[in-house]
Amino acid sequence: MRAIWLAVLVAGLAACSGAPTTEQDPASVEDRSAKPVPKEPTTTGPIAKVDVTGTKITGQDPAVKTGVLAQRSIFYDLDQYDIKDQYKSLVEAHARYLRDNPGRKMLVQGNTDERGSREYNIALGQKRSDGVKRMLLLLGAKEEQVESVSLGEEKPRSEGHDEQAWSQNRRSDILYQGEY
Numbered sequence: 001m002r003a004i005w006l007a008v009l010v011a012g013l014a015a016c017s018g019a020p021t022t023e024q025d026p027a028s029v030e031d032r033s034a035k036p037v038p039k040e041p042t043t044t045g046p047i048a049k050v051d052v053t054g055t056k057i058t059g060q061d062p063a064v065k066t067g068v069l070a071q072r073s074i075f076y077d078l079d080q081y082d083i084k085d086q087y088k089s090l091v092e093a094h095a096r097y098l099r100d101n102p103g104r105k106m107l108v109q110g111n112t113d114e115r116g117s118r119e120y121n122i123a124l125g126q127k128r129s130d131g132v133k134r135m136l137l138l139l140g141a142k143e144e145q146v147e148s149v150s151l152g153e154e155k156p157r158s159e160g161h162d163e164q165a166w167s168q169n170r171r172s173d174i175l176y177q178g179e180y
Helices: 002-016 085-100 118-138 163-169
Strands: 073-075 106-111 146-152 171-176
Touching (some): 118 146, 118 171
Antiparallel strands (some): 106 171
């Protein structure tokens, strides 16, 4: 039996040591060294602003800085994402503004306090921002006007580690285009 294995091994080695292989020619190298470019005096005028979004927004609308539209946060109870009755009129006002200004866009950021795992907080923050977005859409805003994201526990408003701080961090924040 040993003799058979030895014969197979010798035959295998002989097959591997077949004819010599030819080497491939080396690849050519292209010279891409920088050539000096003569310096000429250049004059530049003012840089033009280009709107890449397709929506022309010239500065921040003062209407979103005053009155009810200046209020931009919706707060939640622990582990909750339903909009409390006290914030529904706030969301309605923002929906009305978006409905009346179809060129405006908004970002809703869902936030949580530090308790819970990172994954749980990202999911809860998304449920909070999606809830605000859903209410805005039901009240007349268009899908393309509102984006919702979760920041989880990554953007605390208050750095404390007690209920007072946590209650400030459980929120959805509304930002208008030009603020994010």
